[in-house]
Amino acid sequence: MTNSASPPRWQDFLLTAVAPAIWGSTYIVTSELLPPERPFTAALIRVLPAGLLLILITRQKPESQHWIRLLILSALNIGAFQALLFVAAYRLPGGLAAVLGAIQPLLVMALAWLVDGRSPARTALIAALAGVLGMAMLLISPQTVFEPIGILAALLGAACTAAGVWLTRRWQLPLPVLALTGWQLFLGGLMLAPLALLVDAPLPRLTLPQFAGYAYLCLAGALLSYVLWFRGIERLSSVAVTSLGLLSPLTAVILGWVFLAQSITGIAFAGLAIALVSILVVQWTSARPG
Numbered sequence: 001m002t003n004s005a006s007p008p009r010w011q012d013f014l015l016t017a018v019a020p021a022i023w024g025s026t027y028i029v030t031s032e033l034l035p036p037e038r039p040f041t042a043a044l045i046r047v048l049p050a051g052l053l054l055i056l057i058t059r060q061k062p063e064s065q066h067w068i069r070l071l072i073l074s075a076l077n078i079g080a081f082q083a084l085l086f087v088a089a090y091r092l093p094g095g096l097a098a099v100l101g102a103i104q105p106l107l108v109m110a111l112a113w114l115v116d117g118r119s120p121a122r123t124a125l126i127a128a129l130a131g132v133l134g135m136a137m138l139l140i141s142p143q144t145v146f147e148p149i150g151i152l153a154a155l156l157g158a159a160c161t162a163a164g165v166w167l168t169r170r171w172q173l174p175l176p177v178l179a180l181t182g183w184q185l186f187l188g189g190l191m192l193a194p195l196a197l198l199v200d201a202p203l204p205r206l207t208l209p210q211f212a213g214y215a216y217l218c219l220a221g222a223l224l225s226y227v228l229w230f231r232g233i234e235r236l237s238s239v240a241v242t243s244l245g246l247l248s249p250l251t252a253v254i255l256g257w258v259f260l261a262q263s264i265t266g267i268a269f270a271g272l273a274i275a276l277v278s279i280l281v282v283q284w285t286s287a288r289p290g
Contacts, residue, residue, distance in 0.1 A: 013283050016232025017244050019225040024251025026221060028259060030090065033213030035204055039086030040195040045214045047078055048189025050223035054182025062175060062183060069171050070183060076164030078188020078226075083195060084157035091150030100154035101249065102135040102275075104242035105282060107162035112238070124239055124285040131246050131278030137271025138253060138264075162242055168230065169238045177231045184230075185222055236286070243282035246275050 034042055062070050088100075105128040109120035120128075173180060206214070232241050250272065256262035264272070 012232060012235045013240070013244070015228050016236060016241060017247055019229040019232070020245045020248040021251045022220050022225040024248040025255055026085065026217065027252045028255045029213050029216060029221075030086065032260075033209050035206075035210060037090065038196075038200040038203065039090050040083055040192055041200045041203060042214070042217065043082035043086045044189055044192045044196040046217040046222045047082055047185045047192070050218050050226070051182050051185025051187070051189055053223065054178055054227075055186055058176065058179040058182055060175060060179040062173065062179075066173050066175075069167075069173060071187060073164060073168055073171070073173075074184045074187035075191060076160045076167065078184050079191030081157050081160040081164065082188060083192055084153040084160065088150050088154040088157060091147045092154065100151065101158045101161065101245050102132045103155075104158050104162045104165075104245050105131065105239050107159060108166050108238045108242050111163065111166045120239070121285050124282050127278045127281035127285065128239075128243065131243065131275050131282070134271040134274030134276075134278055135246065135249055138249075138268045138275060161245065165233055165241050166238045168233050169241075177234060178227060181226045181230050185226060240283050240286035243279055243286070246279050250275060 030042065105124075109125060109128065112118045113120060175183070229241075232244070253262070253264065253268075253272070257264050
């Protein structure tokens with residue numbers, strides 16, 4: 001992966017933002033289209049075919065000295081994260097499952113501070129905290145179901161993503177973005193295969209909507225979105241990238257409001273506005289790659 005010396009452009013922010021927006025639809029697709037209680041199978045079908053397709057297209061292999069780092073990135077960005085994501089998606093309402101990911105920019109700032117000795121910019125730190133507050137205002141209500149295993153899965157998934165983005169940016173493996181994405185999806189899928197085979201029940205005969213749901217998660221939710229995501233990591237700072245992750249819960253809430261008749265109150269609208277402003281402020285303060 002190469003690092004551009006030029007400052008990031010708003011086109012880079014917008015293209016990277018497409019990825020978490022797509023991921024925000026994971027929850028409604030999982031709950032409304034997929035067979036129940038098969039989280040690891042859903043994760044496997046999502047990433048493994050997409051990774052294999054990208055590998056066949058690019059036909060580029062990592063150099064031998066980079067395999068260990070590639071395996072670590074594959075576990076953090078894909079294998080562990082996808083497993084945790086679908087556990088949370090099956091056990092929590094879409095909004096709550098996604099809002100816990102709002103801590104990702106704060107985790108990246110903590111890593112940069114503890115490991116690299118770089119203190120976070122005050123404006124970016126305040127904006128990231130405001131993003132968490134905004135998401136809480138948007139999504140937490142007296143009716144919210146706080147299921148412990150789902151909450152733990154969502155928090156661990158956020159930690160995996162934060163560490164994966166930070167290390168991807170830090171290590172800068174010398175692979176084009178398509179090849180890097182393909183290998184991570186493929187290796188992460190291989191990590192998920194034993195869980196899918198041993199833990200989940202076999203898939204039933206799929207209906208057309210179920211087949212369409214899996215196809216959408218693979219082609220849009222993995223192949224397209226992860227190419228854009230890793231492209232963004234190449235061009236933007238780690239904090240800026242993880243801040244865009246807030247668009248995932250925002251998308252989940254909007255889709256639930258539009259298609260599932262889930263209500264949004266006045267204070268929730270205020271939280272939505274705060275979260276959006278938080279994203280914009282973090283992008284502005286993190287404009288220099290870091």
